[in-house]
Amino acid sequence: ATRRIGLGHWQDRIPAVGSGEVRHLRQDLESMRSALVALDQRHRQAERLATLGMFTATIAHEVRNPLSAIRLTIQMLRQQHSNDTSLPMIENEIERLDDIVDELLGFSRGMTVEVQACNLTTVASDVRRLLHRQLEHSEIELSIEGTTQVQADPRRMRQMLLNLVLNAIHALHSKEDGERLITIALFADGCAVYDNGPGVPDAVRETLFDAFSTQRAEGTGLGLHLARLIAEAHQCSLQYETSPMGGAGFVVRGFPSPPSRASRGQ
Template sequence: MSRPDARLPRVLVVDDNAASFLDNLQELLSDAGYQVSVADSCRAARERAHAGFDVALVDLRLPDGEGTSLAAELKSGMPESEVVLLTGFATLETAVAAVRAGACAYLMKPCSPQDLLLTLEQAMRQVRLHADKRELARRAQMTEKLAAVGTMTAGLSHEIRNPLNAAALQLSVLERRLRKLPESQQGPLMEPLSLVRDEIRRLDHILEDFLQFARPREFRPQPVEVEPLLRRVVDLLGSQAEVRRVRLELVGPVPASRVPGEEERLRQVLINLALNALEATPSEGQVRLAAGEDEQGVWVTLDDSGPGIPVEIRDRIFEPFFTTKAQGSGLGLSIVHAIVTQHGGTLVVGDAPGGGARFVLRLPKAAPAPPQGVG
Protein backbone atom coordinates (compact mmCIF):
# COMPACT_ATOMS: atom_id res chain seq x y z
CA MET A 1 0.00 0.00 0.00
CA SER A 2 1.44 3.38 -0.99
CA ARG A 3 2.14 6.17 1.47
CA PRO A 4 -0.97 8.33 1.93
CA ASP A 5 0.90 11.62 2.18
CA ALA A 6 3.48 11.09 -0.57
CA ARG A 7 3.56 13.95 -3.08
CA LEU A 8 5.98 14.35 -5.92
CA PRO A 9 7.68 17.75 -6.20
CA ARG A 10 5.92 19.77 -8.90
CA VAL A 11 7.81 21.41 -11.77
CA LEU A 12 6.22 23.85 -14.21
CA VAL A 13 8.15 24.06 -17.50
CA VAL A 14 7.46 27.22 -19.52
CA ASP A 15 9.12 26.99 -22.92
CA ASP A 16 7.97 27.37 -26.53
CA ASN A 17 10.67 25.11 -27.96
CA ALA A 18 9.93 22.17 -30.24
CA ALA A 19 7.59 19.51 -28.95
CA SER A 20 10.38 16.91 -29.06
CA PHE A 21 12.50 19.04 -26.71
CA LEU A 22 9.65 19.39 -24.25
CA ASP A 23 8.84 15.68 -24.46
CA ASN A 24 12.47 14.80 -23.70
CA LEU A 25 12.59 17.27 -20.84
CA GLN A 26 9.33 15.99 -19.39
CA GLU A 27 10.54 12.40 -19.60
CA LEU A 28 13.84 13.29 -17.90
CA LEU A 29 12.13 15.09 -15.02
CA SER A 30 9.44 12.44 -14.60
CA ASP A 31 12.07 9.71 -14.38
CA ALA A 32 13.86 11.79 -11.72
CA GLY A 33 10.73 11.83 -9.55
CA TYR A 34 9.13 15.14 -10.49
CA GLN A 35 5.52 15.82 -11.42
CA VAL A 36 5.74 17.91 -14.58
CA SER A 37 3.32 20.30 -16.25
CA VAL A 38 4.16 22.19 -19.44
CA ALA A 39 3.19 25.61 -20.82
CA ASP A 40 4.33 27.19 -24.09
CA SER A 41 3.36 30.81 -23.35
CA CYS A 42 2.94 33.31 -20.52
CA ARG A 43 -0.81 32.93 -20.71
CA ALA A 44 -0.68 29.14 -20.47
CA ALA A 45 1.82 29.40 -17.60
CA ARG A 46 -0.53 31.61 -15.59
CA GLU A 47 -3.31 29.06 -16.05
CA ARG A 48 -1.06 26.13 -15.03
CA ALA A 49 0.24 28.05 -12.01
CA HIS A 50 -3.22 28.08 -10.44
CA ALA A 51 -2.78 24.36 -9.71
CA GLY A 52 0.42 25.13 -7.78
CA PHE A 53 4.07 24.36 -8.38
CA ASP A 54 7.30 24.02 -6.40
CA VAL A 55 9.78 25.08 -9.09
CA ALA A 56 9.13 26.81 -12.42
CA LEU A 57 11.61 26.49 -15.30
CA VAL A 58 10.96 29.59 -17.40
CA ASP A 59 12.43 30.37 -20.79
CA LEU A 60 13.67 33.95 -21.09
CA ARG A 61 11.98 34.50 -24.48
CA LEU A 62 8.32 33.56 -24.90
CA PRO A 63 5.93 34.35 -27.77
CA ASP A 64 3.66 36.60 -25.70
CA GLY A 65 6.04 38.17 -23.18
CA GLU A 66 9.38 38.24 -21.41
CA GLY A 67 10.40 35.38 -19.13
CA THR A 68 11.75 37.81 -16.53
CA SER A 69 8.36 39.49 -16.18
CA LEU A 70 6.62 36.14 -15.96
CA ALA A 71 9.17 34.92 -13.38
CA ALA A 72 8.49 37.95 -11.17
CA GLU A 73 4.74 37.38 -11.51
CA LEU A 74 4.99 33.68 -10.64
CA LYS A 75 7.25 34.40 -7.67
CA SER A 76 4.85 37.07 -6.41
CA GLY A 77 1.90 34.70 -6.64
CA MET A 78 3.75 31.75 -5.06
CA PRO A 79 6.42 33.30 -2.77
CA GLU A 80 7.35 29.94 -1.23
CA SER A 81 8.08 28.42 -4.64
CA GLU A 82 11.20 29.00 -6.74
CA VAL A 83 11.85 30.06 -10.34
CA VAL A 84 14.77 29.05 -12.58
CA LEU A 85 15.32 31.06 -15.78
CA LEU A 86 16.50 29.38 -18.99
CA THR A 87 18.12 31.18 -21.92
CA GLY A 88 20.15 30.47 -24.99
CA PHE A 89 21.45 34.09 -25.15
CA ALA A 90 23.16 34.84 -21.86
CA THR A 91 24.41 38.37 -21.21
CA LEU A 92 25.23 40.37 -18.12
CA GLU A 93 21.94 42.24 -18.54
CA THR A 94 19.87 39.05 -18.62
CA ALA A 95 21.66 37.73 -15.53
CA VAL A 96 20.89 40.94 -13.63
CA ALA A 97 17.28 40.81 -14.82
CA ALA A 98 16.98 37.22 -13.57
CA VAL A 99 18.13 38.26 -10.09
CA ARG A 100 15.72 41.19 -10.04
CA ALA A 101 12.88 38.89 -11.08
CA GLY A 102 13.48 36.75 -8.00
CA ALA A 103 14.93 33.74 -9.82
CA CYS A 104 17.05 31.46 -7.66
CA ALA A 105 19.14 30.19 -10.60
CA TYR A 106 20.02 30.91 -14.22
CA LEU A 107 20.74 28.14 -16.73
CA MET A 108 22.17 28.28 -20.25
CA LYS A 109 20.46 26.21 -22.95
CA PRO A 110 21.26 23.58 -23.87
CA CYS A 111 22.35 22.38 -20.42
CA SER A 112 23.34 18.88 -19.44
CA PRO A 113 20.81 16.69 -17.60
CA GLN A 114 23.17 16.61 -14.61
CA ASP A 115 23.28 20.41 -14.37
CA LEU A 116 19.51 20.67 -14.74
CA LEU A 117 18.77 18.06 -12.07
CA LEU A 118 21.36 19.57 -9.70
CA THR A 119 19.81 23.04 -10.13
CA LEU A 120 16.33 21.65 -9.53
CA GLU A 121 17.44 19.90 -6.35
CA GLN A 122 19.02 23.12 -5.08
CA ALA A 123 15.78 24.96 -5.83
CA MET A 124 13.78 22.28 -4.00
CA ARG A 125 16.01 22.73 -0.96
CA GLN A 126 14.98 26.38 -0.93
CA VAL A 127 11.32 25.38 -1.21
CA ARG A 128 11.69 23.00 1.75
CA LEU A 129 13.46 25.73 3.71
CA HIS A 130 10.51 28.08 3.12
CA ALA A 131 8.15 25.37 4.40
CA ASP A 132 10.30 24.78 7.49
CA LYS A 133 10.35 28.50 8.29
CA ARG A 134 6.57 28.69 7.95
CA GLU A 135 6.16 25.70 10.28
CA LEU A 136 8.51 27.26 12.86
CA ALA A 137 6.54 30.49 12.74
CA ARG A 138 3.28 28.57 13.17
CA ARG A 139 4.66 26.69 16.16
CA ALA A 140 5.92 29.90 17.76
CA GLN A 141 2.47 31.43 17.37
CA MET A 142 0.83 28.36 18.88
CA THR A 143 3.27 28.41 21.80
CA GLU A 144 2.28 32.01 22.55
CA LYS A 145 -1.38 31.07 22.48
CA LEU A 146 -0.72 28.08 24.73
CA ALA A 147 0.91 30.34 27.29
CA ALA A 148 -2.07 32.69 27.15
CA VAL A 149 -4.51 29.79 27.60
CA GLY A 150 -2.55 28.47 30.58
CA THR A 151 -2.52 31.83 32.34
CA MET A 152 -6.21 32.41 31.71
CA THR A 153 -7.24 28.91 32.71
CA ALA A 154 -5.42 29.10 36.03
CA GLY A 155 -7.41 32.18 36.98
CA LEU A 156 -10.80 31.20 35.59
CA SER A 157 -11.19 27.46 36.21
CA HIS A 158 -11.94 27.82 39.92
CA GLU A 159 -14.19 30.84 39.43
CA ILE A 160 -16.24 29.11 36.72
CA ARG A 161 -16.36 25.53 38.02
CA ASN A 162 -17.81 26.47 41.43
CA PRO A 163 -20.86 28.35 40.06
CA LEU A 164 -21.43 25.60 37.50
CA ASN A 165 -21.43 22.92 40.20
CA ALA A 166 -23.77 24.99 42.37
CA ALA A 167 -26.16 25.56 39.45
CA ALA A 168 -26.16 21.84 38.58
CA LEU A 169 -26.89 20.94 42.21
CA GLN A 170 -29.81 23.37 42.46
CA LEU A 171 -31.14 22.08 39.16
CA SER A 172 -31.17 18.55 40.57
CA VAL A 173 -33.07 19.79 43.64
CA LEU A 174 -35.60 21.53 41.38
CA GLU A 175 -36.03 18.41 39.26
CA ARG A 176 -36.75 16.25 42.34
CA ARG A 177 -39.43 18.73 43.44
CA LEU A 178 -40.99 18.80 39.97
CA ARG A 179 -41.19 15.00 39.95
CA LYS A 180 -43.52 15.22 42.94
CA LEU A 181 -46.08 17.19 40.94
CA PRO A 182 -48.85 15.49 38.96
CA GLU A 183 -47.61 14.22 35.60
CA SER A 184 -49.90 16.58 33.74
CA GLN A 185 -48.02 19.54 35.24
CA GLN A 186 -44.49 18.16 34.85
CA GLY A 187 -44.22 18.36 31.05
CA PRO A 188 -44.26 22.15 30.51
CA LEU A 189 -41.84 22.62 33.44
CA MET A 190 -39.39 19.82 32.64
CA GLU A 191 -38.68 21.01 29.09
CA PRO A 192 -36.92 24.30 30.06
CA LEU A 193 -35.20 22.46 32.91
CA SER A 194 -33.68 19.99 30.44
CA LEU A 195 -32.54 22.86 28.24
CA VAL A 196 -30.74 24.53 31.17
CA ARG A 197 -29.12 21.21 32.12
CA ASP A 198 -27.83 20.75 28.57
CA GLU A 199 -26.35 24.26 28.56
CA ILE A 200 -24.62 23.67 31.90
CA ARG A 201 -23.19 20.43 30.52
CA ARG A 202 -21.96 22.26 27.41
CA LEU A 203 -20.23 24.92 29.51
CA ASP A 204 -18.64 22.21 31.61
CA HIS A 205 -17.29 20.50 28.46
CA ILE A 206 -15.84 23.79 27.20
CA LEU A 207 -14.12 24.34 30.54
CA GLU A 208 -12.78 20.78 30.43
CA ASP A 209 -11.34 21.51 26.97
CA PHE A 210 -9.52 24.54 28.38
CA LEU A 211 -8.13 22.54 31.29
CA GLN A 212 -7.00 19.64 29.13
CA PHE A 213 -5.38 21.90 26.55
CA ALA A 214 -3.61 24.17 29.04
CA ARG A 215 -2.48 21.47 31.46
CA PRO A 216 -1.93 18.16 29.67
CA ARG A 217 -1.46 15.29 32.06
CA GLU A 218 1.71 13.27 32.40
CA PHE A 219 2.45 11.05 29.42
CA ARG A 220 2.88 7.35 30.24
CA PRO A 221 3.26 5.40 27.00
CA GLN A 222 2.62 1.70 26.63
CA PRO A 223 2.55 -0.39 23.43
CA VAL A 224 -0.87 0.04 21.79
CA GLU A 225 -2.11 -2.35 19.09
CA VAL A 226 -3.35 -0.45 16.06
CA GLU A 227 -6.03 -2.79 14.70
CA PRO A 228 -8.08 -3.18 17.93
CA LEU A 229 -7.83 0.59 18.47
CA LEU A 230 -9.34 1.36 15.05
CA ARG A 231 -12.05 -1.28 15.32
CA ARG A 232 -13.04 0.05 18.74
CA VAL A 233 -13.47 3.55 17.33
CA VAL A 234 -15.66 2.28 14.47
CA ASP A 235 -17.78 0.26 16.93
CA LEU A 236 -18.22 3.21 19.30
CA LEU A 237 -19.37 5.57 16.57
CA GLY A 238 -21.42 3.07 14.58
CA SER A 239 -24.76 4.17 16.03
CA GLN A 240 -24.05 7.86 15.40
CA ALA A 241 -23.13 7.06 11.80
CA GLU A 242 -26.42 5.18 11.38
CA VAL A 243 -28.43 8.10 12.76
CA ARG A 244 -26.73 10.41 10.24
CA ARG A 245 -27.16 7.81 7.48
CA VAL A 246 -23.42 7.84 6.80
CA ARG A 247 -21.42 4.67 6.17
CA LEU A 248 -18.50 4.43 8.62
CA GLU A 249 -16.04 1.64 7.86
CA LEU A 250 -12.52 0.39 8.36
CA VAL A 251 -11.15 -0.61 4.95
CA GLY A 252 -8.28 -2.78 3.83
CA PRO A 253 -5.92 -4.88 5.91
CA VAL A 254 -4.61 -3.22 9.08
CA PRO A 255 -0.99 -3.97 10.02
CA ALA A 256 -0.43 -5.99 13.17
CA SER A 257 1.71 -3.16 14.52
CA ARG A 258 1.96 -1.43 17.86
CA VAL A 259 2.64 2.22 18.61
CA PRO A 260 3.96 3.69 21.87
CA GLY A 261 1.28 5.74 23.60
CA GLU A 262 -1.81 5.85 25.78
CA GLU A 263 -4.70 3.96 24.22
CA GLU A 264 -7.36 6.18 25.78
CA ARG A 265 -5.81 9.36 24.40
CA LEU A 266 -5.20 7.89 20.94
CA ARG A 267 -8.83 6.77 20.92
CA GLN A 268 -9.79 10.35 21.81
CA VAL A 269 -7.83 11.61 18.80
CA LEU A 270 -9.51 9.22 16.36
CA ILE A 271 -13.01 9.72 17.81
CA ASN A 272 -12.65 13.51 17.56
CA LEU A 273 -11.50 13.31 13.94
CA ALA A 274 -14.19 10.77 13.04
CA LEU A 275 -16.95 12.83 14.68
CA ASN A 276 -15.85 15.90 12.73
CA ALA A 277 -15.89 13.80 9.55
CA LEU A 278 -19.40 12.48 10.30
CA GLU A 279 -20.66 16.03 10.90
CA ALA A 280 -19.15 17.19 7.60
CA THR A 281 -20.48 14.28 5.52
CA PRO A 282 -23.94 14.54 3.97
CA SER A 283 -26.53 11.79 4.22
CA GLU A 284 -25.65 8.68 2.16
CA GLY A 285 -21.98 9.68 2.27
CA GLN A 286 -19.10 7.73 3.75
CA VAL A 287 -16.27 8.03 6.26
CA ARG A 288 -13.41 5.59 5.83
CA LEU A 289 -10.48 4.68 8.05
CA ALA A 290 -7.44 2.86 6.73
CA ALA A 291 -3.98 2.08 8.09
CA GLY A 292 -0.60 0.91 6.92
CA GLU A 293 3.07 1.04 7.77
CA ASP A 294 6.35 1.97 6.13
CA GLU A 295 9.93 2.66 7.13
CA GLN A 296 8.85 5.84 8.95
CA GLY A 297 6.24 4.18 11.17
CA VAL A 298 2.49 3.57 11.18
CA TRP A 299 0.00 5.77 9.33
CA VAL A 300 -3.75 6.08 9.67
CA THR A 301 -5.94 7.93 7.16
CA LEU A 302 -9.45 9.19 7.76
CA ASP A 303 -11.36 10.21 4.61
CA ASP A 304 -14.83 11.69 4.32
CA SER A 305 -17.05 12.56 1.37
CA GLY A 306 -17.99 16.01 2.63
CA PRO A 307 -17.08 19.38 1.10
CA GLY A 308 -13.46 19.21 2.24
CA ILE A 309 -11.40 21.85 4.05
CA PRO A 310 -10.50 24.97 2.04
CA VAL A 311 -6.78 25.29 1.31
CA GLU A 312 -6.65 28.80 2.75
CA ILE A 313 -7.56 27.65 6.28
CA ARG A 314 -5.68 24.34 6.46
CA ASP A 315 -2.69 25.97 8.14
CA ARG A 316 -4.98 27.32 10.86
CA ILE A 317 -7.31 24.48 11.80
CA PHE A 318 -5.00 23.24 14.59
CA GLU A 319 -4.60 26.71 16.11
CA PRO A 320 -6.20 27.29 19.52
CA PHE A 321 -9.62 28.98 19.31
CA PHE A 322 -9.85 28.73 15.51
CA THR A 323 -13.19 27.28 14.44
CA THR A 324 -15.64 27.49 11.57
CA LYS A 325 -18.52 26.21 13.71
CA ALA A 326 -21.20 28.42 15.20
CA GLN A 327 -20.65 26.85 18.64
CA GLY A 328 -17.64 25.35 20.35
CA SER A 329 -14.42 26.42 21.98
CA GLY A 330 -12.21 26.04 18.91
CA LEU A 331 -9.95 23.75 20.95
CA GLY A 332 -11.02 20.30 19.72
CA LEU A 333 -8.46 19.95 16.91
CA SER A 334 -5.85 21.83 18.95
CA ILE A 335 -6.16 19.21 21.70
CA VAL A 336 -5.98 16.45 19.09
CA HIS A 337 -2.82 17.97 17.59
CA ALA A 338 -1.25 18.37 21.05
CA ILE A 339 -1.92 14.70 21.88
CA VAL A 340 -0.45 13.55 18.56
CA THR A 341 2.65 15.70 19.10
CA GLN A 342 3.05 14.30 22.62
CA HIS A 343 3.02 10.82 21.07
CA GLY A 344 5.87 11.80 18.73
CA GLY A 345 3.57 11.80 15.71
CA THR A 346 2.29 14.18 13.05
CA LEU A 347 -1.18 15.08 11.80
CA VAL A 348 -1.80 16.76 8.45
CA VAL A 349 -4.90 17.55 6.42
CA GLY A 350 -5.39 17.32 2.67
CA ASP A 351 -7.82 16.11 0.03
CA ALA A 352 -9.40 12.66 0.05
CA PRO A 353 -9.02 10.76 -3.27
CA GLY A 354 -12.76 10.88 -3.93
CA GLY A 355 -13.29 14.41 -2.66
CA GLY A 356 -13.81 15.60 0.89
CA ALA A 357 -11.13 15.92 3.56
CA ARG A 358 -8.33 13.53 4.44
CA PHE A 359 -6.49 13.52 7.75
CA VAL A 360 -3.22 11.59 7.87
CA LEU A 361 -1.98 10.54 11.30
CA ARG A 362 1.57 9.24 11.58
CA LEU A 363 2.98 7.56 14.69
CA PRO A 364 6.30 5.84 15.38
CA LYS A 365 6.33 2.08 15.82
CA ALA A 366 6.73 0.60 19.27
CA ALA A 367 9.82 -1.47 19.92
CA PRO A 368 9.21 -5.15 19.17
CA ALA A 369 8.23 -7.25 22.16
CA PRO A 370 11.15 -9.21 23.62
CA PRO A 371 11.12 -12.93 22.75
CA GLN A 372 9.60 -15.21 25.37
CA GLY A 373 12.07 -17.40 27.18
CA VAL A 374 11.94 -21.14 26.71
CA GLY A 375 11.02 -22.97 29.90
Protein backbone atom coordinates in the same frame (compact mmCIF):
# COMPACT_ATOMS: atom_id res chain seq x y z
CA ALA B 1 5.49 53.12 9.03
CA THR B 2 7.88 52.81 12.00
CA ARG B 3 5.71 55.20 14.01
CA ARG B 4 2.57 53.14 13.29
CA ILE B 5 4.34 49.92 14.30
CA GLY B 6 5.61 51.60 17.46
CA LEU B 7 2.04 52.56 18.34
CA GLY B 8 0.91 48.93 17.96
CA HIS B 9 -0.76 49.26 14.53
CA TRP B 10 0.59 46.01 13.06
CA GLN B 11 -2.28 44.67 11.00
CA ASP B 12 -1.87 46.77 7.83
CA ARG B 13 0.83 45.70 5.39
CA ILE B 14 3.49 48.30 4.60
CA PRO B 15 2.98 49.50 0.99
CA ALA B 16 5.68 48.69 -1.55
CA VAL B 17 7.31 52.04 -2.38
CA GLY B 18 10.72 53.32 -3.42
CA SER B 19 13.75 51.45 -4.70
CA GLY B 20 17.25 50.51 -3.64
CA GLU B 21 17.90 50.94 0.07
CA VAL B 22 14.37 52.25 0.65
CA ARG B 23 12.94 49.06 -0.84
CA HIS B 24 15.21 46.90 1.35
CA LEU B 25 14.21 48.92 4.42
CA ARG B 26 10.55 48.41 3.56
CA GLN B 27 11.12 44.64 3.26
CA ASP B 28 12.84 44.55 6.66
CA LEU B 29 10.01 46.54 8.25
CA GLU B 30 7.41 44.27 6.66
CA SER B 31 9.22 41.17 8.00
CA MET B 32 9.29 42.74 11.46
CA ARG B 33 5.60 43.65 11.23
CA SER B 34 4.66 40.09 10.21
CA ALA B 35 6.70 38.66 13.09
CA LEU B 36 5.00 41.00 15.57
CA VAL B 37 1.54 40.01 14.27
CA ALA B 38 2.38 36.30 14.65
CA LEU B 39 3.82 36.87 18.15
CA ASP B 40 0.73 38.80 19.22
CA GLN B 41 -1.54 36.03 17.95
CA ARG B 42 0.45 33.37 19.84
CA HIS B 43 0.35 35.48 23.00
CA ARG B 44 -3.42 35.93 22.80
CA GLN B 45 -3.88 32.20 22.18
CA ALA B 46 -1.65 31.32 25.16
CA GLU B 47 -3.70 33.60 27.43
CA ARG B 48 -6.95 31.97 26.30
CA LEU B 49 -5.50 28.47 26.81
CA ALA B 50 -4.25 29.38 30.30
CA THR B 51 -7.73 30.63 31.25
CA LEU B 52 -9.28 27.51 29.71
CA GLY B 53 -6.87 25.30 31.68
CA MET B 54 -7.88 26.74 35.05
CA PHE B 55 -11.57 26.52 34.18
CA THR B 56 -11.46 22.97 32.80
CA ALA B 57 -9.51 21.57 35.77
CA THR B 58 -12.39 22.61 38.05
CA ILE B 59 -15.05 21.27 35.67
CA ALA B 60 -13.23 17.96 35.22
CA HIS B 61 -13.04 17.43 38.99
CA GLU B 62 -16.73 18.23 39.47
CA VAL B 63 -17.80 15.92 36.64
CA ARG B 64 -15.64 12.91 37.49
CA ASN B 65 -17.15 12.29 40.95
CA PRO B 66 -20.81 11.89 39.82
CA LEU B 67 -19.56 9.97 36.78
CA SER B 68 -18.01 7.35 39.06
CA ALA B 69 -21.28 7.05 40.99
CA ILE B 70 -23.25 6.57 37.76
CA ARG B 71 -20.83 3.86 36.60
CA LEU B 72 -21.25 1.94 39.87
CA THR B 73 -25.05 2.21 39.60
CA ILE B 74 -24.95 0.83 36.05
CA GLN B 75 -22.84 -2.13 37.21
CA MET B 76 -25.41 -2.90 39.91
CA LEU B 77 -28.28 -2.63 37.41
CA ARG B 78 -26.45 -5.03 35.08
CA GLN B 79 -26.55 -7.71 37.78
CA GLN B 80 -30.30 -7.23 38.25
CA HIS B 81 -31.26 -6.69 34.62
CA SER B 82 -28.70 -8.56 32.55
CA ASN B 83 -30.93 -8.56 29.43
CA ASP B 84 -31.57 -4.81 29.38
CA THR B 85 -30.13 -3.63 26.03
CA SER B 86 -30.19 0.02 27.07
CA LEU B 87 -27.49 -0.44 29.72
CA PRO B 88 -24.60 -1.01 27.24
CA MET B 89 -25.65 2.18 25.43
CA ILE B 90 -25.49 4.11 28.70
CA GLU B 91 -22.06 2.61 29.43
CA ASN B 92 -20.87 3.79 26.00
CA GLU B 93 -21.94 7.33 26.79
CA ILE B 94 -20.21 7.15 30.19
CA GLU B 95 -17.02 6.12 28.38
CA ARG B 96 -17.34 9.14 26.10
CA LEU B 97 -17.88 11.44 29.08
CA ASP B 98 -14.82 9.94 30.74
CA ASP B 99 -12.80 10.66 27.60
CA ILE B 100 -14.05 14.25 27.61
CA VAL B 101 -12.92 14.64 31.22
CA ASP B 102 -9.47 13.32 30.22
CA GLU B 103 -9.37 15.84 27.37
CA LEU B 104 -10.17 18.66 29.79
CA LEU B 105 -7.41 17.52 32.12
CA GLY B 106 -5.05 17.33 29.15
CA PHE B 107 -5.57 21.04 28.55
CA SER B 108 -5.15 21.97 32.20
CA ARG B 109 -2.17 19.76 33.13
CA GLY B 110 -0.41 19.31 29.82
CA MET B 111 -0.53 16.31 27.51
CA THR B 112 1.09 13.14 28.88
CA VAL B 113 1.16 9.67 27.34
CA GLU B 114 1.74 6.15 28.68
CA VAL B 115 3.31 4.32 25.75
CA GLN B 116 2.72 0.59 25.41
CA ALA B 117 1.78 -1.94 22.75
CA CYS B 118 -1.38 -0.49 21.19
CA ASN B 119 -3.67 -2.39 18.82
CA LEU B 120 -4.99 0.39 16.57
CA THR B 121 -7.52 -2.02 15.05
CA THR B 122 -9.13 -2.41 18.47
CA VAL B 123 -8.94 1.34 19.11
CA ALA B 124 -10.66 2.09 15.79
CA SER B 125 -13.37 -0.47 16.54
CA ASP B 126 -13.95 1.13 19.95
CA VAL B 127 -14.39 4.54 18.29
CA ARG B 128 -16.94 3.11 15.85
CA ARG B 129 -18.80 1.48 18.74
CA LEU B 130 -18.84 4.67 20.81
CA LEU B 131 -20.12 6.74 17.87
CA HIS B 132 -22.53 4.12 16.53
CA ARG B 133 -25.73 6.01 17.34
CA GLN B 134 -24.36 9.32 16.05
CA LEU B 135 -23.21 7.71 12.80
CA GLU B 136 -26.55 5.97 12.36
CA HIS B 137 -28.52 9.16 13.06
CA SER B 138 -26.40 11.10 10.54
CA GLU B 139 -26.68 8.28 7.95
CA ILE B 140 -22.91 7.94 7.73
CA GLU B 141 -21.07 4.70 6.96
CA LEU B 142 -17.76 4.30 8.79
CA SER B 143 -15.35 1.63 7.57
CA ILE B 144 -12.00 0.48 8.98
CA GLU B 145 -9.25 -0.54 6.55
CA GLY B 146 -6.15 -2.43 7.56
CA THR B 147 -4.81 -3.79 10.84
CA THR B 148 -1.81 -2.63 12.83
CA GLN B 149 -0.13 -2.46 16.22
CA VAL B 150 2.14 0.38 17.29
CA GLN B 151 3.82 1.73 20.41
CA ALA B 152 1.39 4.36 21.72
CA ASP B 153 -1.02 5.27 24.52
CA PRO B 154 -4.28 3.42 23.69
CA ARG B 155 -6.48 5.88 25.62
CA ARG B 156 -4.91 8.92 23.98
CA MET B 157 -5.15 7.28 20.56
CA ARG B 158 -8.84 6.70 21.12
CA GLN B 159 -9.27 10.37 22.06
CA MET B 160 -7.43 11.43 18.92
CA LEU B 161 -9.46 9.20 16.61
CA LEU B 162 -12.71 10.22 18.32
CA ASN B 163 -11.96 13.88 17.63
CA LEU B 164 -10.96 13.23 14.03
CA VAL B 165 -14.05 11.12 13.32
CA LEU B 166 -16.33 13.65 15.05
CA ASN B 167 -14.75 16.36 12.90
CA ALA B 168 -15.57 14.28 9.80
CA ILE B 169 -19.16 13.73 10.98
CA HIS B 170 -19.68 17.48 11.39
CA ALA B 171 -18.17 18.12 7.95
CA LEU B 172 -20.51 15.57 6.32
CA HIS B 173 -23.60 17.29 7.73
CA SER B 174 -23.28 19.80 4.87
CA LYS B 175 -23.29 17.01 2.25
CA GLU B 176 -26.86 16.74 0.99
CA ASP B 177 -26.51 14.35 -1.96
CA GLY B 178 -25.04 10.88 -2.24
CA GLU B 179 -23.44 8.61 0.33
CA ARG B 180 -21.75 9.95 3.44
CA LEU B 181 -18.57 7.99 4.02
CA ILE B 182 -15.77 7.98 6.59
CA THR B 183 -12.78 5.64 6.53
CA ILE B 184 -10.29 4.97 9.30
CA ALA B 185 -7.20 3.74 7.45
CA LEU B 186 -4.54 1.92 9.46
CA PHE B 187 -0.86 1.85 8.44
CA ALA B 188 2.21 0.13 9.83
CA ASP B 189 3.25 3.38 11.56
CA GLY B 190 -0.02 5.22 12.12
CA CYS B 191 -3.50 5.93 10.86
CA ALA B 192 -5.70 8.38 8.95
CA VAL B 193 -9.31 9.51 8.92
CA TYR B 194 -10.76 10.25 5.48
CA ASP B 195 -14.21 11.49 4.46
CA ASN B 196 -16.02 12.32 1.21
CA GLY B 197 -17.28 15.69 2.40
CA PRO B 198 -16.47 19.18 1.11
CA GLY B 199 -12.87 19.25 2.36
CA VAL B 200 -11.13 22.20 3.98
CA PRO B 201 -10.86 25.54 2.11
CA ASP B 202 -7.32 26.66 1.30
CA ALA B 203 -7.83 29.90 3.25
CA VAL B 204 -8.19 28.14 6.62
CA ARG B 205 -5.64 25.32 6.27
CA GLU B 206 -2.81 27.36 7.78
CA THR B 207 -4.68 27.80 11.09
CA LEU B 208 -6.56 24.50 10.96
CA PHE B 209 -4.89 23.04 14.07
CA ASP B 210 -4.80 26.26 16.10
CA ALA B 211 -6.81 26.35 19.32
CA PHE B 212 -10.22 28.04 18.91
CA SER B 213 -10.00 27.90 15.10
CA THR B 214 -13.38 26.73 13.78
CA GLN B 215 -15.67 27.24 10.81
CA ARG B 216 -18.77 26.05 12.68
CA ALA B 217 -20.92 28.41 14.74
CA GLU B 218 -21.40 25.74 17.41
CA GLY B 219 -17.78 24.52 17.31
CA THR B 220 -15.13 25.13 19.99
CA GLY B 221 -12.10 24.91 17.73
CA LEU B 222 -10.37 22.54 20.16
CA GLY B 223 -10.88 19.06 18.62
CA LEU B 224 -8.19 19.23 15.93
CA HIS B 225 -5.89 21.15 18.26
CA LEU B 226 -6.17 18.37 20.85
CA ALA B 227 -5.62 15.69 18.18
CA ARG B 228 -2.36 17.38 17.14
CA LEU B 229 -1.25 17.70 20.80
CA ILE B 230 -1.75 13.93 21.22
CA ALA B 231 0.24 13.19 18.05
CA GLU B 232 3.07 15.51 19.14
CA ALA B 233 3.12 13.97 22.63
CA HIS B 234 3.98 10.71 20.81
CA GLN B 235 6.75 12.50 18.82
CA CYS B 236 4.61 12.15 15.69
CA SER B 237 2.97 14.61 13.32
CA LEU B 238 -0.68 15.12 12.35
CA GLN B 239 -1.14 16.57 8.88
CA TYR B 240 -4.04 17.57 6.65
CA GLU B 241 -4.25 16.23 3.11
CA THR B 242 -6.95 15.82 0.50
CA SER B 243 -8.79 12.55 1.05
CA PRO B 244 -8.63 9.84 -1.65
CA MET B 245 -12.44 9.99 -1.34
CA GLY B 246 -12.45 13.66 -2.36
CA GLY B 247 -12.98 15.29 1.03
CA ALA B 248 -10.73 15.92 4.03
CA GLY B 249 -7.97 13.65 5.26
CA PHE B 250 -6.10 13.78 8.57
CA VAL B 251 -3.01 11.59 8.69
CA VAL B 252 -0.75 10.80 11.65
CA ARG B 253 2.39 8.75 11.15
CA GLY B 254 5.68 8.00 12.83
CA PHE B 255 4.70 5.55 15.58
CA PRO B 256 7.26 2.79 16.23
CA SER B 257 6.26 -0.85 16.09
CA PRO B 258 5.98 -2.84 19.34
CA PRO B 259 9.11 -4.84 20.19
CA SER B 260 9.13 -8.38 18.89
CA ARG B 261 8.73 -11.34 21.23
CA ALA B 262 12.39 -12.22 20.76
CA SER B 263 13.56 -8.74 21.83
CA ARG B 264 11.14 -8.72 24.78
CA GLY B 265 12.64 -11.99 26.00
CA GLN B 266 16.20 -10.66 26.03
